Amino acid sequence: MIIAERKPVDEILGMVKNAERILVLGCRGCVTVCSAGGEREVEILASLIRLGMKKQGRDVEVIEGSLVRQCDKEYIDAIDQWQGRYDIIISTACGVGVNFIANQRPTDKVYPALNTSFLGGSPEQGVWTEQCAGCGNCILHLTGGLCPVARCAKSLLNGPCGGSVDGKCEINPQVECVWQLIHDRLGRLDNQDMMNEIMPIRDWSTAGHGGPRKVLRDDLTI
């Protein structure tokens, strides 16, 4: 899922400084699961905005709402229910949600409450780690299911590099060297020969280097 974190309150207060009526809009998708922008976090942020503005001697109206998702057109249309009741929208969705509101509602002011961090998972409660870079050309079948694009600091396709020491990455001793993990795992799976395969120079156009990406499914379009 998409992992995100709330921006510092100061930054958000800067975005809303000229607004009188603010719609704090949550998303019940990924950001609810990673506890960054669901209904609970909307309630907290709305409270922080009211308190922060009150501290500055200002009373603002803060409406709390949330959508099933902010990354589908039909759900964005549901913002109509608050029409005329807000000057700006503070979205607690990921960057996709903010973009979708901006795309669909040309005259609405929308600002991000979150920093969208990465595609990841939760190995334990309260911890999230990056697992996938969304590079558009998956090679996990060649690397024992562990992604060097997302999890190697250099995104090396033929690792490890000389900075791998005792299974840790040179950038930080807390970071595991994914190429060490790949090596160990391929060995356990009796596929260690795959380490001898040299991966060719890669075409990164699918990773966004060829411009914004788009998936079109003819079988689903109407």
Add this chain to the structure above:
Amino acid sequence: MSFTPDIQAFCCHYTSQQTIAEGREGLKNDGLPDSVNLNRLVCTGKLQVSSLLKAFENGADGVYVAGCPADECHNMKGSRRAAKRVLAVKKALKELGVEPERVEMYHLQRGFHPEFIEAAQEMDKRIKDLGPCSLKGEDK
């Protein structure tokens, strides 16, 4: 200038048993400050960050939570969850430029004990020393 703070205490059923037995008058005789308003919960683990922030929105100068000892919570992890949420509110207050010590977590023994009153007195003194909470916007 005299200042009577508004302090909201959130106590679980077990740490606040004394309040039922003695009532407000009895607690006052024990030394519970007038500034402290008790809010009883089934378990402090039930408390959300937003509930504590709401207390500040409603005009509290200080907020504290009294839950079971961290490793002896009646509901296993309730008071530990509450302590984490108090920490989150401390962080939020700091972000807002407000003294984080305006919110506190106390792990207290269950039943009748002087620490229940002492926690209230400590918060009363602390908040009186800090003065009115700037989140009320009264100094603007």
